[in-house]
Amino acid sequence: MEQLKTIGRELAMGSQGGFGQSKEFLDLVKSIGEARSKAEEDRIVLSEIDILKRKLLEPDIPKRKMKEYIIRLVYIEMLGHDASFAYIHAVKMSHDDNLLLKRTGYLAVTLFLNEDHDLIILIVNTIQKDLRSDNYLVVCAALNAICRLINEETIPAVLPQVVDLLNHHKEAVRKKAIMALHRFHRKSPSSVSHLISNFRKRLCDNDPGVMGATLCPLFDLITEDVASYKDLVSSFVSILKQVTERRLPKSYDYHQMPAPFIQIKLLKIMALLGSGDKSASEIMYMVLGDLFKKCDSSTNIGNAILYECIRSISCIIPSPKLLEAAADAISKFLKSDSHNLKYMGIDGLGRLIKISPDIAEQHQLAVIDCLEDPDDTLKRKTFELLYKMTKSSNVEVIVDRMIDYMISINDNHYKTEIASRCVELAEQFAPSNQWFIQIMNKVFEHAGDLVNIKVAHNLMRLIAEGFGEDDDDADSKLRLSAVESYLQIMSEPKLPSLFLQVISWVLGEYGTADGKYSASYISGKLCDVADAYSSDETVKGYAVSALMKIYAFEIASGRKVDVLPECQSLIEELLASHSTDLQQRAYELQALLALDARAVESILPLDASCEDIEVDKDLSFLNGYIQQAIESGAQPYISERERSGMLETTDYHSQDHHEVPSHALRFEAYERPKPSSLRTQASTELVPLPEPSYYSEAHQPISTSSVSERESSEIKLRLDGVKQKWGRPSYQSSTSASSTPPQAANGTSSHPDVGVGSSSLKPRSSYESKKPEIYPEKQRLAASLFGGSSSSRSDRKSSSGGHKPAKGTASKPPKENPIPVQPPPDLLDFGEPTATSVTATDPFKELEGLMDSSSQDGGSTDVMGVLYSDAAPVTTTTSVDSLLSELSDSSKGNPGTYQSQTSKGPNSQEALEKDALVRQMGVNPTSQNPTLFKDLLG
């Protein structure tokens, strides 16, 4: 047997040099495949870049060679290096007449370029040409490219042709054309708004592939505007019914499930259409009920559909019977051993709980199990569920757990999310003010740099306004408890900036309000903050403003202010600060200290942060003064527009809008010159006409060029809409200022930012610039949580359960044979066949171990098992491939029938070639990376 195979390999090697690719390419792939580290891979790629740069300069590169270069470029970019030096070659290749080369060119271009890249212009013409091709595969290639490369500006260049192709005789073309239209709709809905009816039409296409694809754009359209598609409810329902009744071609079956991906898309659409619509929902009851009965819950794909049914039911107005069926399906998910199904179950529970709140109770234990599960994904999903089922009775438990979890994780993205959820729940359900403050303190302490600045503002507002009810006593207690907790927390090192801002503000407003703490104590604390976080200007600003308020309240109540020496030195330092904001605050504080009690009280009244300040934008209080000035001979005010002579700004806007097409590139070919008409036109133009009418008559019809010229000459004058950097504020800046919401500030409009004003804008940007990062701690955490070892053995054990043990042991698959059971040591390697003691004798179990464990139990894998075992005796001959094909069509059992099918013909040869290549390249399975040869499907 061994000999036979060797002969086969030699033969294959002799007839074809590997995969028909050059030795260079094979070497590259080999070296990348065997690279042991990222650094090594980088070295290989960098030298490859050098090689290609040189090679691409050579004249007359044969096309086949060029194709290979392009693929090598794809490799370079895929492995994270820049190949922009050769983009142009990919573009050129897309012009080629040969289909394979053309497609490779298009592929590379779509991988390299985004739709706004300059080189795209060079492709639009090719695409136009290809759309007209007689070869439908060329048309398809062009449509593929359209879906990746066409942007808003280039849509008009290809739109008419794409629309024509919607009626192409080849279903593959119709399908891709509808997707191109889908893409246009996404890019620029207005460009195809008149073509929407085509999507409805294609839904009735007699090819199921086209129909299935059309569901994608329809899903988008219905999401945007449900009402216009209500008439399609019964069509969708009837399509779904037909699909479940196996009316579609068998080739759409997946693991004996008829067209499951189409079913799922239909269910998604039905969820949209039935939402809040009783009559539409009722139409769906039947088919949904049938699905629950029909779906095989022992296969993954069956469960996927069941899950989608649950989702649909949670969206529409369901019948009690359907709800019950959904609840049953969920409890099956939750009881399953598979984590994937548990996850789906928890998710389903979260959806259904909105409709029947008591459904979760019967699954309490399952939910707690999931919450405590070491699997982070499952845990998070469970927190999501808890978040949805929070009410005032359980808010304390849930939020406490959330906060513990929040403290424990390092993923900033999720930390932010869970922090904001804690805040939301606390705001909504807080049982007491003290508890609320406590929770907020924890959130700020542990995730202060991540929470939205609005949260801080809400907290400040809440402390200022109280909890709504007019109970001043409760409010002041709340404030006192806040002040007390802050004074305590302040001593902790390294608090987040946002938290310090809140603390400073609250201390400024209410630190001395209760009389419990003296002004000098509070001001000392504030100076400490400013001192300890001297690099944080925002915090310093808050601290200084807080100091100002403390002093103002003291002055207003008639007490004498003793500025602490450290405060004095802080103020002096800030008077010379580089930050104008801090300087301003320091000067204001200094000025305030010199004022008398009455003036101070009107500037900063006690506890007035919630008073609305009405800003008189028209400055009407100056009217008297102006009147007086005019009467005494002053010039009246001329508005800015009038002064600069910019009366027609609005005109420019509309004009500009109209002329967009004239700026855009034209993609249609130039018309052939028509000599006769030209002459007549010239003669008319030579007729001397009075100047003004000539202008309007002759130039209007040919307007595009002349008008754009006119405009370009004037373009330098167009300053409207441009933000001025220096000088008078342009209208833009004034609008942005007026659009900021009226803020509750303390005192007069001269410094509205005491609490939450201008300074609050700064921190936001600095937070946003901090992108979530993964810290090494997280890796450690993941490692400690999931510890990588010993997975392989148990994996195999568990997966073997679903298969009938007797079969398959008879023979080994050919490729497995030469692989010795001693791969090189590999630190990252887990779950590879090193742990052999259990399974070394049974190669089939070994293969099964490689299958996803989630599909371990149940029909589909059983079928696979049967197939594999049936196949086993034949594998040693040349028809390995034909066996797997039965997966897709598994009801027939005779492998012989498949061997005759043409599509599978080349495969056996390829398998041999592969083996031959192995030897030719010296990449034997014994060599560095045996896994390269491992069959993915086992």
Next chain:
Amino acid sequence: KIERSERERGRKMGIRFILMVNKQGQTRLAQYYEWLTLEERRALEGEIVRKCLARNDQQQCSFVEHRNYKIVYRRYASLFFMVGVDDDENELAILEFIHLLVETMDKHFGNVCELDIMFHLEKAHFMLEEMVMNGCIVETSKANILSPIQLMDKAH
């Protein structure tokens, strides 16, 4: 342009990327359905791979949340297939989509292995081009997916 890309990012588009990465963390195939710069891709792939490889595949979900994506992944021998999807995608269905992809490649290559994908990177991409457009699953019939590729093979 910035405004436009923001609008698109806000939109749900189903599949956002498909990655094939071996267990050493080396990328074997990458297809993005929204534009990311080279640096963004590199960072994203690094993060995802670290995240997924740190999970042992037994007794854990095949799903991981990452930033705004949900990653559905599945391991076949040495190769991880990772699909980044929007939050409201059906994870189980995506898991089966991955399997369909592997079955399709298997049907074409015959006992497909990592090396097949490396040697025929463009073909693997062609299959994906048939299966997914605009981030949507548009074709699931193996015959339809493979027929253009077979026709091209025949022509050469």
